[in-house]
Amino acid sequence: MKKIIGIAVALVALIGVGYQFLKKPPAPQFKTLKVERGSILSAVSATGTLNAVVTVQVGTQVSGTLAKLYVDYNSPVKKGQPIAQIDPALLGAAVQQATGNVLSAEANLAKARVTLADTKRTLSRNRQLLEQGIIAQSDLDSAQTAYDSAQAGVSAAEASLVQSKGALKQAQTNLTYSTIRSPVDGIVVSRSVDVGQTVAASFQTPTLFTIAQDLTKMQIDTSVDESDISRVKLGQTATFTVDAYPDQQFTGTVVQIRNAPVVNQNVVTYVTVIAVDNRDLRLKPGMTANVSVQTQKKDTVLKLPSAALRFKPKPGKDEKPGAPKTAPQDGAGAAGKPPVATDRVKKGPSQKVYLLKGQQPVPVSVTTGISDASFVEVVAGSLKEGDEVIVEQVAPSKKQGMGPPMGPRF
Incomplete structure (x- = not known):
C-alpha cells in the first residue's frame, strides 16, 4: 500500500512540474x-512640376475681332512669324483718316508760309514809305503786327503737322499690331482664342497664346522642406521619375535655390530649380516629378x-x-x-x-x-x-x- 501511495505521489509531482513547465511563457x-x-547615398526627396525654362504669353495690343489663326497647339514657330490676324478694317480706316489729317496740316502750313511772305513784303515797303514821309507810323505798326501774326501762324501750322504725323504713325502701328507675331522661336503650348472671337485690350492685355521657347531644355520647380534645405547645394545631381514613365529614371542638376520662403499651412518650403535635358521631347510641361536630390555618397562603409x-x-x-x-x-x-x-x-x-x-x-x-x-x-x-x-x-x-x-x- 505504501508503495502504491509513493508512486501516486510521484506521478502527481511529475504532472505538476510538467504543468508548470508548459504554463511558462x-x-x-x-x-x-x-x-x-x-x-550609402544620402538624398533629399521632394516633388515638383516640369516647366519650360522660358515661357512667353503672347497677347494683343489692339482690340478687334480675330479674323485668322495661323498656328495651333504644338505648332513650331519662328521669331517674327505671323500667328494670328485681327480684322484690320477699322485700323486701316484710321490710317486713311490720319493720312488725310497730315495732308491737311501740310496745306495749312504752306498757306501760313505764304501769308508770312506777304506780310514780310508789306512790312518792308511800309518802312521805306515811312522814311519818305508818305505814310504814318500807325501804318507801319499795323504791318509789323500782321507780320508777327503770320510768323505765329506758321509755328502753329508746323505744330499741327507734327501732331498729325504722330497720329498717322500711331494708326500705322496699330495696323501693324493687327498681325500678331511670335516674339521667340519655340512651340505653341496653348491657344485660348478662336476665329470670330472679339478681344479687347482696353485695360489688360489678353493672353492669346503661350509659347515655350525651347522644350529640349526644361526645369523642375520643386518644394524642399526647411529641415532639408541646408543639405541641398548648387550643382548637385538629382534623379526623378514621372508617372508617364514609372520604370525610367531621369537625371537633372540643381541650378537655383530661391531664398523666398513658401508658407502653406504653417509648413515652410523653399523652391529649388532643377535643370533637365529633354532632347527626346518625352517630358512635357506640367508633369509631376518625384525628385531625389543626391546630397552625399560614401562607398565601402560599414x-x-x-x-x-x-x-x-x-x-x-x-x-x-x-x-x-x-x-x-x-x-x-x-x-x-x-x-x-x-x-x-x-x-x-x-x-x-x-x-x-x-x-x-x-x-x-x-x-x-x-x-x-x-x-x-x-x-x-x-x-x-x-x-x-x-x-x-x-x-x-x-x-x-x-x-x-x-x-x-x-
Missing part, C-alpha cells in the same frame, strides 16, 4: 539582419539596417514598472516605458542597437553618419561586418493547454 523570438559593407535603430525590446509579462531590465533602453522614462519609435532615424553618437546573444538582446552603442532609405552608416562603435542586429521582435505562437483536444460537443 515561451521565450521571445527576434528577427535579425547582418551588418555589411557597401555604398552600414546597418535603419530598422535596427528603431528597435527597442518589449518588457516581459512578469516585469514590473521600475524593475531593472536586462537590456537598458535609450530615453526610457522614470516609469520604465520604452520610447515611441519613429520612422526618422536620428543621427548622433548616442544611438543603440541590439545584438542577439543567448536569446537575449544586448545593447551596443554606435555612432551613426549619413543614411538612405534602408541603411545607416556606422562611424564608430564595436559593431563589425557580419554581426546580426535585431530589427524586430516576433510574437511567439500561443500553445494549447494540457490534455488531449476536446472532442465534438453533442
Whole structure:
C-alpha cells in the first residue's frame, strides 16, 4: 500500500512540474539582419512640376475681332512669324483718316508760309514809305503786327503737322499690331482664342497664346522642406521619375535655390530649380516629378539596417514598472516605458542597437553618419561586418493547454 501511495505521489509531482513547465511563457523570438559593407547615398526627396525654362504669353495690343489663326497647339514657330490676324478694317480706316489729317496740316502750313511772305513784303515797303514821309507810323505798326501774326501762324501750322504725323504713325502701328507675331522661336503650348472671337485690350492685355521657347531644355520647380534645405547645394545631381514613365529614371542638376520662403499651412518650403535635358521631347510641361536630390555618397562603409535603430525590446509579462531590465533602453522614462519609435532615424553618437546573444538582446552603442532609405552608416562603435542586429521582435505562437483536444460537443 505504501508503495502504491509513493508512486501516486510521484506521478502527481511529475504532472505538476510538467504543468508548470508548459504554463511558462515561451521565450521571445527576434528577427535579425547582418551588418555589411557597401555604398550609402544620402538624398533629399521632394516633388515638383516640369516647366519650360522660358515661357512667353503672347497677347494683343489692339482690340478687334480675330479674323485668322495661323498656328495651333504644338505648332513650331519662328521669331517674327505671323500667328494670328485681327480684322484690320477699322485700323486701316484710321490710317486713311490720319493720312488725310497730315495732308491737311501740310496745306495749312504752306498757306501760313505764304501769308508770312506777304506780310514780310508789306512790312518792308511800309518802312521805306515811312522814311519818305508818305505814310504814318500807325501804318507801319499795323504791318509789323500782321507780320508777327503770320510768323505765329506758321509755328502753329508746323505744330499741327507734327501732331498729325504722330497720329498717322500711331494708326500705322496699330495696323501693324493687327498681325500678331511670335516674339521667340519655340512651340505653341496653348491657344485660348478662336476665329470670330472679339478681344479687347482696353485695360489688360489678353493672353492669346503661350509659347515655350525651347522644350529640349526644361526645369523642375520643386518644394524642399526647411529641415532639408541646408543639405541641398548648387550643382548637385538629382534623379526623378514621372508617372508617364514609372520604370525610367531621369537625371537633372540643381541650378537655383530661391531664398523666398513658401508658407502653406504653417509648413515652410523653399523652391529649388532643377535643370533637365529633354532632347527626346518625352517630358512635357506640367508633369509631376518625384525628385531625389543626391546630397552625399560614401562607398565601402560599414552600414546597418535603419530598422535596427528603431528597435527597442518589449518588457516581459512578469516585469514590473521600475524593475531593472536586462537590456537598458535609450530615453526610457522614470516609469520604465520604452520610447515611441519613429520612422526618422536620428543621427548622433548616442544611438543603440541590439545584438542577439543567448536569446537575449544586448545593447551596443554606435555612432551613426549619413543614411538612405534602408541603411545607416556606422562611424564608430564595436559593431563589425557580419554581426546580426535585431530589427524586430516576433510574437511567439500561443500553445494549447494540457490534455488531449476536446472532442465534438453533442
